[in-house]
Amino acid sequence: MTPLDPTPRTGLANPVGPTGAAESMARRLARRLLVERAVWILCALALMASLSLFVWILGTALFTGGPHLVQSFTGGGVPPTAENPSGFGLASTPGTGSTGTALGFRWGDALMGSITLLAMALGLGVPAGVGVGIYMAELGRGLGGRGVRLICEALVLLPSLVVGFAVWSLLVATLGGSVLLAGAASLALVLIPMVAVTTDEALGSVPQGIRDGALALGLGEAARTLQVVFPAAAAQVGTGVLVASGRLLGETAPLVVVVAAGTGFVLGDGRSGVTALPLEIHGFAVGLLAAGGGEAWAGALILLAGIFLLHGAARALWRRRTTIPDPRSVPSGSPATFPGSRFPVGG
């Protein structure tokens, strides 16, 4: 046992320690400083490793994808391949022009597809998620609320692939619904627990004194929640929705399952009509589509640009959120942190 080992409960190290050991004060100090330096170096190395990974990935996207993206839109460079293009976005356009331009159109189509899916998912998922969140935070304080919260936390951990498979099985395979609707519905189901949890957290950070004030003014439950508590937390809820949107934009597994299971990996052949950035990137990457890796990076570049745009918007909104000091100076439930990494990105 070293002199520095404290008893676990008291927490603090005793910098002086029991004396009388052979070790002199100076040697002990030197050793403590050595440990300090070693930890600093190890942590700095870990940070460098993480950052260089990030830079490596972004750099590859930029320097491999960038030129391909430019070629895709200007029409030069990419050699036309005979077996290409069952091209999904191109089903209606005969591939007579140069392949480069065609690929440019295709990324445009994919982007539009992603935006359509995202808009549908947000339309379905945000009201539902906010409603569930309001119930958890404001209304169902008893057993019901706790049960709903448990289910939501478990659903956040559920892989999105599971949702995609179940929705495909129910909506497409059993009921014969459209693939587009199934894609949007599975994205919405992935979204709802995320929005519900952030709404719950946002409302929970509104000081209790605000609610008491509303009660004192004679407001009922609904008016108190919708006109007083929710507006105070609206920016925080919006941040959560933007962060979750960034997640949805990159969500690939449910789309691959829904679309591929519906059409047997031939995308956009007129039967499904669904295309999205992640679908095309995945298709290029695993060799289902001709043009190959560089083209996949071009798509990844567009995808990353969209995700970072949403992420930046989320940050800007987060900075503008209102923080209300509690009139009774009772600390609010929990200090709020930017939910940038609150949800693991499902694959």
Place this chain on the structure above:
Amino acid sequence: MAHGRLRSQGLPWLRLVCGALILFLFAVLLLLARELWLAALPAWREGVAALLLGQVWDPAAGRFGALPLVMGTVLTSGLALVLAFPVALGTAVFVSEYAPEPIRGGLSAGLDAMAAVPALVFGLWGLLVLLPWAQLRLSALPVSDGGGALALLDPSGVGFTLLGTGVVLALMTIPTTASLAHHALAAVPRAGREAGLALGCTRWEVLRYVVLAQARTGLWAAIVLGLGRALGESLVVAMTLGGTLAPALERLPSGATLTSVVLRESGIAGHELHLASLAALILLIVALSLALAIGGRLGVQKVVGRLEP
């Protein structure tokens, strides 16, 4: 005034609306669960034991044993966790404890941005950059006929895909775990740190005896979410395990996971039993992530309980 009365003590309509919404969503969940159960029914009829303990997953031969896939899931996620957590914790500690004040905000924002990079991009990078690079480097090493641990490094061997998948999964979980761990550490109040420093503790001692003790719950949550991300990850695994369908099928017993097999085969499942077996795998995934959610919650309670005086 009647209107005022109605508002203050009338029908609790918001409660009714939200309650109805939750019941509706709950019904949808049950419907989806029932659908999965029905879809998996033919596979259960073939024999639960054969499915859960079967050692071969070979759709072409009509053999559907989930054991190698469960093993693959556990091994790759475990490997990812073991590789990722030290790096993620070190990163988080540096950002929240050691980084000079002016750059701390920037680094913190950088971690959040890293965590926003989707799995698809990591899979792409693993498939097109990291694995080819590693294959090139490792094929120069004379490890091909070495046994034991070295066999993992043989680029043509099955162990390589397992190791490679674990590494890419680990790289993918680092940003999430690091960012969550950083927020957990940053949420610890300043006063405790200052008290420790005033007593003459080094930064490491403050971290060890003050900060880590108070941030335990958050760090536990970071581990659970990171593990959840690795466990449920289908895309990265499916991509790094060989990209196209054919070679991946040959390597199945090595590092294929429950999720990656579902992702890869749901589009090509020819006959009913194959699709039913995939649905059964999905149910296994649900069971695993439920276990993780429950374990995470129990863990939090245990950690919190230990902290209470």
